[in-house]
Amino acid sequence: MRNAAIQHIEAKFLRQDVTVFNTGDSVRVHWKVKEGEKERVQAFEGIVIRKTKGAHRATFTVRKLSFGVGVERVFPLHSPRYEKIEVLSRGKVNRKRLFYLRELKGKAARVDVIEEPKPAKKAAAAS
Numbered sequence: 001m002r003n004a005a006i007q008h009i010e011a012k013f014l015r016q017d018v019t020v021f022n023t024g025d026s027v028r029v030h031w032k033v034k035e036g037e038k039e040r041v042q043a044f045e046g047i048v049i050r051k052t053k054g055a056h057r058a059t060f061t062v063r064k065l066s067f068g069v070g071v072e073r074v075f076p077l078h079s080p081r082y083e084k085i086e087v088l089s090r091g092k093v094n095r096k097r098l099f100y101l102r103e104l105k106g107k108a109a110r111v112d113v114i115e116e117p118k119p120a121k122k123a124a125a126a127s
Contacts, residue, residue, distance in 0.1 A: 010056045017079045021060075023048050023098055024091025024111045027074055029062060030083040041083055044073055047091065047111060049098040051077075063101060065109075070102060090114040 019029055028045040039103065046064030049072070058077040063070060091111040101109050 007055075013056055013078065017084075018077060019085040019087060021048060021085065022091075023051055023088045023096050024093035026088040026091065026111075028086040028088060029074070030086070032081050032083065042111060045088070046071075046073075047098070047101065051096070058093060080081075090116065 006017045012098045019027075025048050026046070027048055028043050030041050030043050032039055033042045044060040044062060045062070048060055050061040050127075052059045056078050059074050060077060061072055061074050063072045065071070090113065093111060098111075
């Protein structure tokens with residue numbers, strides 16, 4: 001068991017605005033990049049192939065294809081370096097780690113998308 005004092009200190013640094021997403025989801029991570037004296041926001045868009053557990057140590061790995069080359073990046077979930085995480089689509093997968101996508105190419109490397117139900121329109125009240 002972890003010491004209660006350490007847990008209390010770690011709890012201060014946990015983000016409260018964490019977006020809910022799972023492996024297989026397509027996400028866009030807006031990461032703050034420092035170039036010299038300036039800081040800008042750079043988007044990294046891809047499929048989440050892994051999420052690790054842990055309070056402030058939790059991470060997730062995003063994979064994308066860039067000019068035919070697979071690029072993976074590991075992001076800390078509670079880092080202050082990202083502005084936001086956008087979930088573009090929800091993926092339908094049966095595993096928590098999608099490392100098999102590394103060997104697949106083209107259409108075979110796609111993940112099935114879960115269709116999200118659209119909000120029902122309210123019926124106009126008859127006057």
